[in-house]
Amino acid sequence: MRARAAARAAAAELAREGIPDPEFEAEYLVRQAAGLTRAQYFADVELPASAQARLRELLDRRLQREPAAYIAGTREFYGLDFDVGPGVLVPRPETELLVDAVLRECGPGGATIIDAGTGSGCIAVTVALRAPGAYVVGVDVSGDALRVARRNARRHGAAVAFVRGDLATAIRAADIVAANLPYIPSEEVVELEPEVRYWEPAVALDGGPDGTVLIRRLIDDCSTRLRPRLLALEVGFGQAGDVAAYAAANGARVEVAKDLAGIDRHVLCRWT
Numbered sequence: 001m002r003a004r005a006a007a008r009a010a011a012a013e014l015a016r017e018g019i020p021d022p023e024f025e026a027e028y029l030v031r032q033a034a035g036l037t038r039a040q041y042f043a044d045v046e047l048p049a050s051a052q053a054r055l056r057e058l059l060d061r062r063l064q065r066e067p068a069a070y071i072a073g074t075r076e077f078y079g080l081d082f083d084v085g086p087g088v089l090v091p092r093p094e095t096e097l098l099v100d101a102v103l104r105e106c107g108p109g110g111a112t113i114i115d116a117g118t119g120s121g122c123i124a125v126t127v128a129l130r131a132p133g134a135y136v137v138g139v140d141v142s143g144d145a146l147r148v149a150r151r152n153a154r155r156h157g158a159a160v161a162f163v164r165g166d167l168a169t170a171i172r173a174a175d176i177v178a179a180n181l182p183y184i185p186s187e188e189v190v191e192l193e194p195e196v197r198y199w200e201p202a203v204a205l206d207g208g209p210d211g212t213v214l215i216r217r218l219i220d221d222c223s224t225r226l227r228p229r230l231l232a233l234e235v236g237f238g239q240a241g242d243v244a245a246y247a248a249a250n251g252a253r254v255e256v257a258k259d260l261a262g263i264d265r266h267v268l269c270r271w272t
C-alpha cells in the first residue's frame with residue numbers, strides 16, 4: 001500500500017472515532033510509522049509490510065485517544081524537542097509566552113529561577129539554555145515527572161537542578177518563580193477531552209475546587225517568604241482576574257498578559 005492511500009484509510013478510522021483533524025493526524029501517524037519526511041510522504045512511496053504493521057499499532061493507540069505526543073514520545077517546545085509520555089503533561093504552546101516573560105526579567109546577572117511544577121522540565125530547560133548565567137531549579141511532587149525532566153535536561157545539555165518537593169517550600173531564596181501549576185477545577189476534569197482526561201496525569205491537571213488552590217498557596221509563600229522580583233503564573237480561562245486580585249491583596253504589583261488566542265493567560269506578580 002502507498003503512503004497516501006494508507007493515510008486516507010487511517011483518516012477514515014480516526015474520523016469515525018470523532019478525533020479532530022483526522023487527515024492531519026493520519027499523515028503524522030503514517031510518517032511516524034514509516035519514518036518518512038514530508039517530501040517522501042508526498043512522493044507517495046510504497047510502505048513496506050513492517051511500516052504497515054507499525055501503522056496499525058500506532059493507529060490503534062491513537063484510536064484509544066492516547067495523545068499523539070505520547071505516541072511520538074516527543075513534543076516541540078520553544079524550538080526544542082522534549083521527551084514526553086504518561087506521567088507528564090504535554091507542553092502547550094501558550095507556556096512559551098511564560099518563558100518569554102521570565103527571560104525578559106532575567107537580565108545579564110545570575111538570577112536564581114525556580115520552575116514550580118516542572119513536569120517535563122520544558123520551562124526550566126528552556127530558561128537554563130536561554131539565560132546561561134542563571135541558576136535554575138525545577139521542582140515537582142511527581143517522581144515520574146522528575147525522571148522525564150532530568151532526561152530532557154541531559155538531552156539538551158541544560159544545567160538545571162531538580163528537586164522533589166511541594167511548590168517552592170524546599171527553596172530558600174529566588175529572584176524569579178515561574179509556575180504552570182494544575183489549574184482545572186476538580187469537577188471539570190471529567191469534562192476534558194479524552195486525550196487529557198484519560199491519559200495526562202491527574203496531578204498535573206486538578207487544581208482543587210476552584211482550580212486555583214495551588215496557585216494561591218504559591219502566591220502566599222511568595223508574598224510572605226520568598227518575595228521574588230517576579231512570580232510568573234500560568235492560569236486557566238477566566239481565572240486571571242481572581243488570581244490577580246488575590247496577588248494584589250497580598251501586596252504584589254500585578255500585570256496580566258494574554259496568550260496568542262487573546263485569553264488572559266499569565267499573571268505576573270512583583271513584590272520588589
Ligand SMILES: C[S@@+](CC[C@H](N)C(=O)[O-])C[C@H]1O[C@@H](n2cnc3c(N)ncnc32)[C@H](O)[C@@H]1O
Binds near residue numbers: 165
Ligand atoms: C500543568 S503541569 C505543568 C508542567 C510543565 N511545567 C509545563 O508547563 O508543561 C503541573 C505540574 O505540577 C506538578 N505539581 C502538582 N502539584 C504540585 C505541588 N504541590 N508541588 C510541586 N509540583 C506540583 C505536577 O506533577 C505537574 O508536573
